[in-house]
Amino acid sequence: MVEQKKPSCSWWFDSHKNQRNSPWLSSALSELEENTKGILKLIEEDADSFAQRAEMYYKKRPELISLIEILYRSHRSLAEQYDQLRVEARLHRTTSFNSAFSERSWSMKVRDELSKSSGSSLAADESEQSEIDDPEQEEEEEIQWKADNEKLKMDNQKLKTENEKLKTQNESLKAELPRKDEEKREAIRQLCLSMNLLREENDCLKNHIKQSKKWTLFDFKKIKKGVLTGKLFGGNA
Numbered sequence: 001m002v003e004q005k006k007p008s009c010s011w012w013f014d015s016h017k018n019q020r021n022s023p024w025l026s027s028a029l030s031e032l033e034e035n036t037k038g039i040l041k042l043i044e045e046d047a048d049s050f051a052q053r054a055e056m057y058y059k060k061r062p063e064l065i066s067l068i069e070i071l072y073r074s075h076r077s078l079a080e081q082y083d084q085l086r087v088e089a090r091l092h093r094t095t096s097f098n099s100a101f102s103e104r105s106w107s108m109k110v111r112d113e114l115s116k117s118s119g120s121s122l123a124a125d126e127s128e129q130s131e132i133d134d135p136e137q138e139e140e141e142e143i144q145w146k147a148d149n150e151k152l153k154m155d156n157q158k159l160k161t162e163n164e165k166l167k168t169q170n171e172s173l174k175a176e177l178p179r180k181d182e183e184k185r186e187a188i189r190q191l192c193l194s195m196n197l198l199r200e201e202n203d204c205l206k207n208h209i210k211q212s213k214k215w216t217l218f219d220f221k222k223i224k225k226g227v228l229t230g231k232l233f234g235g236n237a
Contacts, residue, residue: 032074039067 042060 028074028078032071035067035070035074039064039071042067 042064045056045060
């Protein structure tokens with residue numbers, strides 16, 4: 001008879017039997033242990049070859065999925081029951097608080113009527129009241145959390161709106177950029193034409209000045225020559 005292998009997992013508990021456990025918990029742990037062992041057996045089962053392991057995997061796959069589904073449903077059920085217990089415990093604390101508060105109010109009224117030493121009794125009651133969870137404080141914290149959450153949503157919406165506005169402005173600037181570039185190019189072309197005209201006009205003026213200087217020098221020489229000739233012939237006569 002082959003000895004059954006124990007699960008080779010460090011987290012495995014040797015036994016779930018505990019006298020302090022309730023019957024329901026013992027039953028749930030037994031079912032969990034059985035399903036876990038079944039999954040580990042399917043995972044750790046050996047085979048002689050890769051083909052046999054593959055065949056074994058495909059044969060055992062539905063069973064493994066079924067066991068995992070059982071574990072999932074069990075865990076989900078436990079989580080839901082735990083959450084329900086938490087809600088019931090909170091409601092129980094609230095009810096106990098209201099009941100204790102009513103009893104303390106009545107007791108304080110009786111003490112006030114029977115004795116003038118109600119000051120010390122009142123201090124003791126306030127000390128006891130501070131030890132009990134205050135549902136109003138929890139409600140205020142929840143209201144504050146909702147307000148903070150709403151503020152975050154509004155801030156987020158403002159950021160989205162500002163982002164869309166910036167995107168629109170960016171697209172508008174991108175569309176306007178080619179027109180600005182064309183205006184600059186046109187201004188450069190006009191400036192180049194003006195400079196060319198100025199150069200041509202400057203060249204014409206230079207040529208005109210040169211021609212004027214040449215004619216003036218020629219006329220001066222001609223007049224000087226005539227004067228000298230007249231003096232020469234006049235003196236000889």
